Amino acid sequence: MNKYEDYLSWGRYPRLYPKGVINFHWINEQLGMEDINGTILPYAYGKSYGDSCLNDNGTLIDTKRLNHIVSFDRKNSILKCEAGITIDKILKLIVPENYFLPVTPGTKHISIGGAIANDVHGKNHHIAGTFGCYINELELLRSDGEKIICNNEQNKEFFSATIGGMGLTGIITKAEFKLKKIQSQYIDTEYIKFDNIDEFFEINKESEANFEYTVAWIDCSFKYGSNTRGIYIRGNHIDTKPDKWNSKQEMMIPVPFELSLINLFTINAFNTLYYNMQISKLARKLTHYNSFFYPLDCVTDWYKAYGKKGFLQYQFVIPFENGKFALSEILKVIYESGKKSFMTVLKTFGDIKSPGLMSFPRKGITLAIDFSMDGPDTFKLLDELDEIVRSVGGGLYPAKDARMKPEDFKRFYPQWVNFAKFIDPKFSSSFWRRVTK
Amino acid sequence: MKTILIIGAGSAIAQETARLFAKDGFSFYLSDLSGERLKIIADDLIAYGAKNVFYQEMDANNFEQHQAILNDAINKLKRIDFVLIAYGTLPNQEQILNDTLLIAKEFSTNATSVILLSSLIANYFEKIGDGRLAVISSVAGDRGRQSNYIYGSAKGAVSLFLQGLRNRFGPTNIKIITIKPCLVDTPMTAHLSKYFLYTKPEQIGIGIYNAINKGKDVVYLPFYWRCIMTLIKLIPERIFKKMRL
Numbered sequence: 001m002n003k004y005e006d007y008l009s010w011g012r013y014p015r016l017y018p019k020g021v022i023n024f025h026w027i028n029e030q031l032g033m034e035d036i037n038g039t040i041l042p043y044a045y046g047k048s049y050g051d052s053c054l055n056d057n058g059t060l061i062d063t064k065r066l067n068h069i070v071s072f073d074r075k076n077s078i079l080k081c082e083a084g085i086t087i088d089k090i091l092k093l094i095v096p097e098n099y100f101l102p103v104t105p106g107t108k109h110i111s112i113g114g115a116i117a118n119d120v121h122g123k124n125h126h127i128a129g130t131f132g133c134y135i136n137e138l139e140l141l142r143s144d145g146e147k148i149i150c151n152n153e154q155n156k157e158f159f160s161a162t163i164g165g166m167g168l169t170g171i172i173t174k175a176e177f178k179l180k181k182i183q184s185q186y187i188d189t190e191y192i193k194f195d196n197i198d199e200f201f202e203i204n205k206e207s208e209a210n211f212e213y214t215v216a217w218i219d220c221s222f223k224y225g226s227n228t229r230g231i232y233i234r235g236n237h238i239d240t241k242p243d244k245w246n247s248k249q250e251m252m253i254p255v256p257f258e259l260s261l262i263n264l265f266t267i268n269a270f271n272t273l274y275y276n277m278q279i280s281k282l283a284r285k286l287t288h289y290n291s292f293f294y295p296l297d298c299v300t301d302w303y304k305a306y307g308k309k310g311f312l313q314y315q316f317v318i319p320f321e322n323g324k325f326a327l328s329e330i331l332k333v334i335y336e337s338g339k340k341s342f343m344t345v346l347k348t349f350g351d352i353k354s355p356g357l358m359s360f361p362r363k364g365i366t367l368a369i370d371f372s373m374d375g376p377d378t379f380k381l382l383d384e385l386d387e388i389v390r391s392v393g394g395g396l397y398p399a400k401d402a403r404m405k406p407e408d409f410k411r412f413y414p415q416w417v418n419f420a421k422f423i424d425p426k427f428s429s430s431f432w433r434r435v436t437k
Numbered sequence: 438m439k440t441i442l443i444i445g446a447g448s449a450i451a452q453e454t455a456r457l458f459a460k461d462g463f464s465f466y467l468s469d470l471s472g473e474r475l476k477i478i479a480d481d482l483i484a485y486g487a488k489n490v491f492y493q494e495m496d497a498n499n500f501e502q503h504q505a506i507l508n509d510a511i512n513k514l515k516r517i518d519f520v521l522i523a524y525g526t527l528p529n530q531e532q533i534l535n536d537t538l539l540i541a542k543e544f545s546t547n548a549t550s551v552i553l554l555s556s557l558i559a560n561y562f563e564k565i566g567d568g569r570l571a572v573i574s575s576v577a578g579d580r581g582r583q584s585n586y587i588y589g590s591a592k593g594a595v596s597l598f599l600q601g602l603r604n605r606f607g608p609t610n611i612k613i614i615t616i617k618p619c620l621v622d623t624p625m626t627a628h629l630s631k632y633f634l635y636t637k638p639e640q641i642g643i644g645i646y647n648a649i650n651k652g653k654d655v656v657y658l659p660f661y662w663r664c665i666m667t668l669i670k671l672i673p674e675r676i677f678k679k680m681r682l
Contacts, residue, residue: 025624028473065449065624068477069484093460093485 007060010303011049012310013373013402016056016430025065027082027173033061033143039428040143042171044084044111048118049313050402052166052431061171063113069093070174078136080176083113095289099179100237103131108294113172118399119164119356121349123213123235123293129352130361131177132163139174143426147173152355161422164356166398168423168432182237187213187292189235191283193275196227197328204348207234213292218344218367220334221271228331230346231278235292260307262372267340296343306372312402314382315360315368317349318394323365326392330367330385337381341369357419360397368400379403398431409435438488440464440514442507444497444554445524447474449623450573452481453642454521454649459485466510466517467492469524489513497524497550498542507557516565519649520558522551522572527625530587540587547591552598559602562611571614571649572599576657579617579666582682596655603654612652616645619662 004017019038024031033040039058046053066084073079077099079090087101087108094100105120114120119132137151140162148170150159162169190211194200200216207214211234218230296302303311318326327346334341344367351363371378386408389396395412396404410416416436423432441458443451446467455465459482467475467490475492482490491513495506510517526546533539551572562568577585578592596615603613620626620635636659644658657663672680 023624023627025627026471026474027477068481070480072484 004060006046007043007054007062008046009050009053009402010047011313011370011373011402012303012306012308013312014051014054014430015310016051016054018055018060019057020059021062022059023062023065024084024171027066027068030145031061031141033426034145036143036426040424040426041429042113042117042167044114045086045109047107047110047114049400050398050431051434052118052398052401052429053114054430055428056430058428063111063171066113066173070176074099077179077181078176079179080137080174081112083116083172083175084111086111087115091289094179095182095185098182098184100182100289101131102134102178102180103128104293105131106294107297108290109297112175112177113167116163116172116175117165117167119354119359119361120399121361123215123347125352125361126208126214126348126350127212127352129350130164130354130356130359132354132356132359133352134178135159135163135355136176136178138162138172138176140170141173142170143424158422160355160357161419163354164359165419165422166358166429166431168427168429170424170427184238184240185289186238186286187235187289188238189233189285189287189292191278192232192234193229193278193281194232195229197324197331200228200230200232200346201324203232207232208348208350210234212236214347216346217274218331218346219271219275220341220344221268222275228328229275230344231275235287238286260309260372261305262307262311262342264340267342270342309373311370311372312378312382313368313370313400314385315366315397315400316385316389316394317360317362317364317366317397318389318392319362319364320348322392326388326394327365327367330388333384333388334369334381337377337384339371339374339378339381341371344369357415358398358413360395360399362395364394398435401431404435406435406437438462438464439518440466440516441519441521442466442468442510442514442517442558443521443523444468444495444506445522445573446478446492447471448523448525448573448625449638450618450621450641450645451521451523452478453638454523454645455482455487456485457642457646458519459483459487462486462488464489464514465491466514468495468506470494470496497554498545500550500553503550503554503557507554507561511561517558517561518568520568520570521645521649522554522570525573525575525592525625527588529628530585533587543587544591547588548594551595555598555602559606559611559613563606567610569612569614569649569652570602571616571645573616573618573645574599576617576619576662576666580669580677584682612654614648614653615655616648616658617656617662617666618644618658619665 002017036059041055042063043060044063063084066082068082070080103122115131119130121130140148148155148158214234216230216232222229346367348365349361441463447469465487469475472494479490479492528543558570574596575592577589578596581589599613599615618641621641622635623638641658648656
């Protein structure tokens with residue numbers, strides 16, 4: 001076993017190891033990055049799915065210990081912290097005091113630095129945009145030891161390049177961002193079953209006007225194509241006075257070792273069960289924020305259920321124009337391939353622009369799918385999907401990618417040439433080397 | 438208003454414990470080797486809800502400084518309710534085995550200085566008739582092992598000393614709490630490869646916070662290490678001495 005087994009990505013594919021890891025214990029310590037031979041990349045919790053957080057044969061700087069809060073301005077709802085702190089740790093501090101993150105991704109076990117470097121989005125993208133939209137200021141540490149403070153006025157270009165910059169512009173050491181006020185830690189949630197893509201878009205149109213959070217789960221055990229069925233989930237924070245903060249530890253189900261639990265049988269069983277557990281067309285309940293936003297966090301290390309080979313995530317966005325047709329085509333191609341995704345998530349993005357130069361979200365339809373890594377077959381299917389995404393002018397999400405072709409990356413992100421000027425001369429990643437080949 | 442003095446406040450475990458007391462609105466006096474680090478920790482604790490945070494750089498091996506630091510803490514906090522001694526070093530034993538001065542230094546850091554500080558604090562608590570002293574010892578102090586007996590014997594000395602103190606204050610309000618963490622994923626163990634028995638400092642922090650609030654005697658963290666160590670201590674010496682541990 002490689003001694004850097006803990007420094008892989010969430011999908012456990014590709015298994016690319018660094019030649020060394022440096023622990024960044026204190027924000028004021030001298031890292032001596034000038035003296036490191038080869039390339040450098042910051043790394044915290046490794047929750048990116050593919051190779052954007054990997055640096056094979058280079059050095060990773062582990063930032064997990066940079067977990068201090070610098071200031072918490074309760075009056076103006078502003079938090080300033082070191083960038084290795086997790087969303088989990090922030091929520092444990094702010095939720096009991098009735099604050100929440102303006103945008104949160106689907107896991108809370110990521111660092112704030114990672115949230116910025118991938119300009120993460122959440123279930124409220126249609127009205128809130130990405131996490132990057134809420135950042136006031138960043139502190140960037142470059143390999144020559146220079147500290148760059150950047151915001152919308154000062155070093156604006158570095159600010160823009162760092163948001164969604166995949167950790168390549170330097171180490172994000174500190175970040176200041178806005179929080180939102182909430183009244184309760186519960187979400188008033190509605191679940192609506194839909195039987196085809198047209199129905200999804202009808203519900204979605206109505207929901208986006210009235211609900212802060214919207215997302216849909218697709219039943220992939222069932223027929224794909226325009227007859228795809230699923231459950232639409234939408235919710236709002238409730239306004240009532242908060243209950244007493246429940247400090248009870250969440251239940252955690254560990255997956256003890258890498259064991260292939262996910263196969264066509266379990267995928268079908270899980271998806272059929274999930275769809276049929278809800279009998280009525282519409283269900284409504286109060287959901288704790290943990291189960292609403294982070295449903296999978298209760299299974300620690302769930303990637304292990306895919307076995308040693310790991311898995312691939314595939315998330316694309318396609319414009320609304322021709323989008324419905326392209327989506328049906330994609331679902332049809334997947335169905336015909338016989339491959340199935342354990343968890344398939346569908347959502348629409350709004351048109352709020354992020355300050356991030358390389359941000360993934362853009363107005364349109366986004367779908368996230370996961371496939372166990374079965375070698376050439378899996379790649380062949382994804383290549384076919386690429387073709388459809390490309391034909392309608394869509395794009396893929398680097399944080400979830402391990403196989404996008406260089407020409408596609410350059411097509412999806414034509415601004416990459418401009419972005420490259422802001423990359424730290426010593427920084428690189430396995431992803432970056434692959435897509436700029 | 439409740440107050441706590443933390444010596445070795447920069448340790449990952451101490452920081453996690455301190456954050457929990459900060460949420461309860463405690464006032465702090467922190468000491469550690471590095472003043473710059475203390476500033477970072479002080480800001481963090483204020484954000485978490487601490488009322489006041491005072492701090493002072495200190496090298497615990499500078500014994501003459503102990504009384505002055507304690508006096509300053511009493512002065513700033515008016516009264517000290519809780520004390521947590523959390524610093525320590527984990528030497529690579531093979532590297533220091535042939536250097537008796539280094540062994541002496543390790544023993545001073547992990548045992549002598551802790552015993553001296555504990556003595557001063559015990560006297561202060563005796564004077565005010567109340568107080569809780571928690572010291573981070575280690576499971577390594579429960580039995581001597583070839584790989585780790587310099588660190589282990591220092592921690593063992595601390596455990597035994599605290600046992601004596603606890604006995605001295607037996608019938609009183611003063612509580613002496615021995616904390617015995619197992620393997621924790623902290624900067625102290627950063628050079629060792631981690632396996633499933635490792636625990637996160639957050640978890641240990643919760644354990645120490647609870648142990649201080651409840652006024653426990655000896656706490657193993659996580660709790661199941663009490664069973665593991667009981668079994669290890671039961672192994673007869675003639676067998677144990679042949680084991681590679």
